[in-house]
Amino acid sequence: MANPEVAERRRFCSQCGSPVGRGTDGQPGRTEGVCERCGTPFSFTPKLSPGELVGGQYEVLGCLAYGGLGWIYLARDRNVNDRWVVLKGLLDSGDTAAMEAAVSERRFLAEVEHPNIVKIYNFVQHPDPRDGTMVGYIVMEYVGGQTLKELRSRPGPDGRPQPLPVAQAIAYALEVLPAMGYLHGLGLLYCDFKPDNVIQSEEQVKLIDLGAVHRINDWESATYKTDGYCAPEVVTTGPSVTSDLYTIARSLAVLTFDFDYSKAYKTQLPNPTQVPLLARHDSYYRLLLRATDPQPAKRFRSAQEMVDQLTGVLREVLAVEDGQPRPGVSTLFSPERHAFGTDTDTWPAAPAPAEVVAGMAVPQVDPADPAAGFLATAASTDPADLIGMLSAIPTRTVEVRLRLARTRIELNDLQGAINDLNELARTEPPDWRVHWYWGLVALARNQPRHARTSFDTVYSLLPGEAAPKLALAVTEEHLGNRPAATRYYDLVWRTDRSAVSAAFGLARVRLSQGDRAGAVAVLESVPDSSSQYLPAQLAAIRALTRDRDPAELTEDDLVKAADRLESLTLEAERRTRLAIEVLNAARAWVLAGRPGASRSGPRKDVLGCALTDRDLCGGLERAYRTLARLAEDPDRRTALVDRANAVRPLTWV
Template sequence: MTACTRAGCAGTLQDGFCDECGLAPVGGAHGPVSTPVTAGGPVSTRSTASRRGSTRSGRSRRGRLGAGLIEVPVVPYRDPATAVLANPEVAEHRRFCGNCEAPVGRGRDGKPGRTEGFCTKCGSTYSFSPKLAKGDVVAGQYEVLGCLAHGGLGWLYLAQDRNVNGRWVVLKGLLDTGDAEAMAAAVAERRFLAEVEHPNIVKIYNFVEHPDPRTGSLVGYIVMEYVGGQSLKQLRSERDERGRLRPMPVGQAIAYAIEVLPALGYLHGQGLLYCDFKPDNVIQSEEQLKLIDLGAVRRIDDEDSAVYKTDGYCAPELSEQGPSIDADLYTVGRTLAVLTFNFDYVGAHRDSLPGPADVPVLARHDSFHRFLVRATDREPDRRFVSAEEMGEQLTGVLREVMAAEDGVPRPGFSTLFTPERRVFGAHDWPSLLNPAELVTALPVPQVDTGDPAAGLLATVATDDPAGLLAALSGARLSTVEVKLRIARAHIELGDLASAEALLVEVHGEDEWDWRVDWYRGLAALAASDPAEAYARFNAVYDVVPGEAAPKLAMAAALECRGDYVTAGRYYETVWRTDHSHLSAAFGLARTRLRSADRAGAIEALDSVPASSSHHLVAQLAAIRACTCDRVPAEVVEDELIAAANRLEAVELDAERRALVSVEVLTCARDRAVAGAVGSGRTLLGAALTEPDLSRGLERCYRELARLAPTKSQRIALVDQANAVRPLTWV
């Protein structure tokens, strides 16, 4: 092996890179970074651990791509020289007039189209020929190696900076030097890039000019950071056996969006809009993403600059209303859709999405589908309001998607909802849920810390609704949070009219506040109207698809309605993703039991961790799942033995153990009475025959009689013992 030549590094070179610092050798062919848009280049399938090192620290680390929830394949560094195009030209089907967007430069009668000329529709000049060639030196500083690719505003060239130790850079020139709007956009790009400083946005180093070899006029060039790897469009270039683009794994695509959303949020915070987000404009290098091609960036208050967009990705209102934050976020949603499934996004579904019936991945991941629907809603006010909000919900969706893919829970803290206030449906399992009891058990929205009364509400320590109303009665503040808290107290007290009056006020102040629907859902449960409750919680789910609380509430409402199959699906989604939602485990077990899936019910109960305070409750429920509501002839001996073994394994007080033993022995005795013949094994010390099981029951009832607190209870239990006692001659 060859030792690394970098000072202070003790690593060795493997596959052209150091196994310690992760960099190419000093003076080697590999530069530290690669091109923004390149052709070819394999994607590494090795894990991050297989490439030790950091481009900065020299220590082994993992990038944050994937948010710690999924391992995204690494895109390795690449020799920049291999990225240069051998025959740089713009395909004819991509040649359009920069002024009127009419097709130009098209071939006729078997002859190729011209790369330079005049638009026959508006008369504007066009040129698709590279302006720089290998060996050209721009501004006396940047030596050109060749063309890398072409973008919306022009060619990209690879060059080396003679003044900075041969640093690789990218020069971006204009597509059409005679287009005033294109020139203005290039100048705008230079201005905005000079202001931007974010790790996920390409850096600008300089802005230079160089004569056009055809006209002699000066052409402007942006000098940009040279980013390694491949674009998301290239990463999705693999095709299936039918020649169609193979969709990217949903989790991987979501990880990319989560990584790049902070960059968009940063731009928005600087008063800038990106305007043209799409797979072409995002590059992955190693474990980092970079936004490139900021030619369409403009200030939020800019109403005069030309709007650059890409059909199939841009928001439908863009032409009439102009760019906006929600229009930027719309493009993220469209990009996610394009990456994860095939559809006609520039034709039939240019401003819409296909449904789950046509797209299996949407049917499989309901939360992902709802996320895309909200992100790409035709009504701008219904979309996500910020990159931060979008990223938070998308992270929740990613947790759910990955848990569904590999069965490993991905718990996460919610900033919008409290945890469950009480585990419902556990201690009286498997009794039917009482809708009114859910009102004080389900999570509730967190208090908005920006509300003027947030501090006041934090000091109100009582959970008693009457006490809370008394505490807030003298408060001078009447904010949204105060109104919602009082409304919740009224719901818990059953005063639904007073609660609705306050919710109407909150809705009047902000018609998009989803918390109004949440509390109306709780009010519907209090009124024993699970159908209305489901509708309200479903509306909340549409708005916050990454949250567990709406799914848990919908599952409970559906269970109250008797729709056990659908309720079970939502319970399963919640429990599979996060084992802190214990109500979901017991709900999943109940719905499976009522769907005649006893084994599935027991499996759900067994998944409650041993560290949970409800582990014992779950084990007792699993025993009941074996014994309750059974047709004696259908009871399987192995199930009874398993229930008995489970009972003997748990720690219980004498009274509780005797009560549960009665249930198991009664089930076994009924089975024997129905004619089942035992195999010779014993159950809780009794042979599987009617006389022995009856004697076992008698012993349990007499044990309960000894523990009974009153005389009347003892007498009743002794009578039961005598009733089950087998007949004898003595």
């Protein structure tokens, strides 16, 4: 710093909190003096000067920055290859609480060693130039780079500070959270996390200020906080693991969008109607809401839990931004048990609730549960037998009771499942899995509104998981809420191309909205490695031809459907049935006057038939006779021959 001094707006008495050192009548305020209200001395000048030697080995080079707990100096370590180090002292050596915090910092930091936390080398003392009293200085690793606050302050095209891309900010948080979890594992709380305290150094970020750290059960030490970042309960009940996670979420919000975080929105977030980013990335918004919930018990319980959900949100954000899928394995849900809504004989009808419930992912068993081993071996047991086995277990753990409820749903004993779940809700701490199974029960009962409420709760608690979004998508589809169904199906499919139920659902909803091209595009995006690739191709053919107004059909639609059918390997009866659908659509188009027909280019045909009524009727006759030969039922065979005769072109023979 060319001119190291504390801004007047940040000068307050360490004893009574009154403003001190403020200028009047255009004259600058004094940096040293006595508080007019309580008489406590204050000093806001650096205690070290360039060239001064601290602790016999650290040569001061100058001031780097200042903060609520102390000046930060750059120094050269003469004893270790002249490496650069950072010295952190007290802002006002008359501040008893600050001195206690520095001593606490020295004690705790001896235990800390993490790649994303600045290293502490030493703790030295040096006389105060005013009165000769010894002042403590922490000697820390020098980390070059910019703080996240500085990165957030970069001007945009309009000259104003520009928010960070949300994916970039999340990536920073995902590096910081393990460091925070490491501190929590040592029984320490960071207390005062904010963008100022994180530096990006090359390909790594580091926490650089541990001045507010103290032990989790320390109720005596002063707690340092920053308005706009700290949790509201810190003032009354003190900091906690959940309040630390709160500060990370608040920092994410500050980094990614503009809002008055220190005043109007000091303890809350603006809503998506005010911030387009939150409307675009609903999962991100829900994650911020959970992490900053006014009730600490409703927030993330650990840094790892927040990492898991934030990672899922990041995958989704990236997939939305660049269109590239980012699949990931969930630690909370199994994969889909069965793809639903993929039956091409009924497509594009929405899948029945029972089919959805049977295909949905299921929550993973907590491996710490005493019955986890037994439940793992019971995976292939017949549900009816499993009910008896589970009921006979003497210790009815949470996992056993949840498995009972799930098995009753599979057996369609929905009232029994509800009784099990209601008992769990009464006797155990809140558990998102209860809401999940309540949602499945409501869906099985064809009560989509109740199902939506339960699945929405799970989504808010687990915003990084795909399963709640898929459940909401199919629920909204059953409710006829096409925009919402489209949004959720699209989020799931963009992120993970193995979630084939989402692809079929998205295609159905787009088709119902008249977007046939969009429906076909989704079905075409099902990878050929998927077990549902063939059904997706067949659904695409039907999307192009089934239930079409001839005036809406185009020559290209018919040719694409025919070419797709000819490229597939199908058994004879199925191929012939689809051929009949395509040929009938083509004939209807021809009889309607061939709207939108190509006026130039080579002559086109569909399944070997020229686009004329006579040729198409001939193709239909051959197809019906092929089906008749394949039919085993005599009456069915006769009916197909009659259809062939009815459509047969008029000939002399």
